[in-house]
Amino acid sequence: MKKIELIDLAAQYRAYQKEFDAAIGAVCARASFIMGPEVAELERALAAHCGAAHCVTCANGTDALVLALRALGIGTGDEVITSTFSFIATAEAIATVGAKPVFVDIEPDTYLIDAAQIEDKITKKTRAIIPVSLYGQCPDLDAVNAIAAKYKLTVIEDAAQSFGARYGNGKSCAITRIATTSFFPAKPLGCYGDGGAVFTDDAAIAEKLSSLRLHGQSKRYYHRDIGMNSRLDTLQAAVLLVKLRHFDDEIASRQEVARRYDELLMKLPLTRPTVRDGRLSVWAQYAVRVKDRDIVAQELKEAGIATAVHYPLPLHLQEVFAPLGHRPGSLPVAEEAARTVLSLPMSAFVTAEDQKKVAKTLATKL
Numbered sequence: 242m243k244k245i246e247l248i249d250l251a252a253q254y255r256a257y258q259k260e261f262d263a264a265i266g267a268v269c270a271r272a273s274f275i276m277g278p279e280v281a282e283l284e285r286a287l288a289a290h291c292g293a294a295h296c297v298t299c300a301n302g303t304d305a306l307v308l309a310l311r312a313l314g315i316g317t318g319d320e321v322i323t324s325t326f327s328f329i330a331t332a333e334a335i336a337t338v339g340a341k342p343v344f345v346d347i348e349p350d351t352y353l354i355d356a357a358q359i360e361d362k363i364t365k366k367t368r369a370i371i372p373v374s375l376y377g378q379c380p381d382l383d384a385v386n387a388i389a390a391k392y393k394l395t396v397i398e399d400a401a402q403s404f405g406a407r408y409g410n411g412k413s414c415a416i417t418r419i420a421t422t423s424f425f426p427a428k429p430l431g432c433y434g435d436g437g438a439v440f441t442d443d444a445a446i447a448e449k450l451s452s453l454r455l456h457g458q459s460k461r462y463y464h465r466d467i468g469m470n471s472r473l474d475t476l477q478a479a480v481l482l483v484k485l486r487h488f489d490d491e492i493a494s495r496q497e498v499a500r501r502y503d504e505l506l507m508k509l510p511l512t513r514p515t516v517r518d519g520r521l522s523v524w525a526q527y528a529v530r531v532k533d534r535d536i537v538a539q540e541l542k543e544a545g546i547a548t549a550v551h552y553p554l555p556l557h558l559q560e561v562f563a564p565l566g567h568r569p570g571s572l573p574v575a576e577e578a579a580r581t582v583l584s585l586p587m588s589a590f591v592t593a594e595d596q597k598k599v600a601k602t603l604a605t606k607l
């Protein structure tokens with residue numbers, strides 16, 4: 242039985258293998274493993290791709306969030322508002338700098354932060370809002386930016402899943418004051434290990450980020466801040482430069498895969514994902530909602546089809562945040578989503594045949 246992977250990274254490697262091998266070989270031959278020329282080249286290319294003035298790469302998407310918060314001087318005693326329906330890293334980064342994560346519920350159809358609920362959560366301690374561009378689609382960033390402007394807060398887009406997405410005339414990572422992304426291998430633009438980046442139009446923030454990721458140095462061996470060791474490896478930059486050359490074609494293929502799923506699943510008793518007008522998702526996940534989700538997932542697994550649940554427990558109910566005192570039922574839309582969402586195989590390399598098998602299997606199990 243042929244297995245259908247959730248994300249077929251091996252197929253992608255085979256497709257561009259010669260380019261990968263040459264790019265990786267060049268870094269090894271030069272032995273420029275730390276801050277080699279590919280890193281700066283990639284930063285210029287990523288900034289140009291999304292339209293931000295500056296890109297500062299770093300070791301992973303979690304560090305990218307920590308670096309952004311620290312560059313803004315956010316720490317102990319501060320509050321940061323974010324969506325409860327995200328990967329732990331979003332809230333973890335807030336807590337890591339000593340601030341308190343304040344959770345907001347989501348829209349039921351997009352799973353993105355419900356901007357209408359943000360204002361109620363603002364206090365004198367609020368410093369920033371982190372909207373999360375979950376599953377590859379930006380939330381209502383115009384609304385979030387407007388609230389932030391009214392209360393003099395900073396917006397940091399957590400774009401770990403959305404680099405390449407479109408929002409109106411702009412692109413994810415260039416709509417808010419700061420944005421962060423992740424190059425974890427499974428992301429739409431992923432490397433061959435961990436990687437991340439921060440984007441901003443603000444030259445002073447970019448300079449601060451560059452220093453913080455290098456032990457807070459002002460120049461070599463001179464340090465003005467307690468920083469981090471959070472560089473992107475040259476090898477990862479080389480891999481990403483190859484993938485970036487094919488990225489727009491892959492985004493187009495992902496639209497095609499999503500459109501085919503929409504067609505194939507139209508008549509089944511499940512809820513398909515929604516993308517708002519004026520936005521383009523990069524489809525980090527194609528997540529449907531089904532009843533008896535765990536049973537359906539198990540049956541798909543037995544038929545050789547990999548699925549995943551992003552995410553089974555919202556952040557406000559995670560054990561680590563128990564001291565914040567949230568109870569089940571406090572953010573009900575996210576809690577219901579966590580019980581029913583199921584991510585289907587999605588990448589630029591999913592074939593129409595694979596998708597037919599997914600739809601056929603789902604049809605017999607629902």
Ligand SMILES: Cc1ncc(COP(=O)(O)O)c(C=O)c1O
Nearest residue numbers: 301302303328330331401423425
């Ligand atoms: C929404 C979100 N934020 C942050 C991260 C953290 O990125 P990383 O795994 O590169 O640290 C991820 C990815 O894992 C994510 O999905």
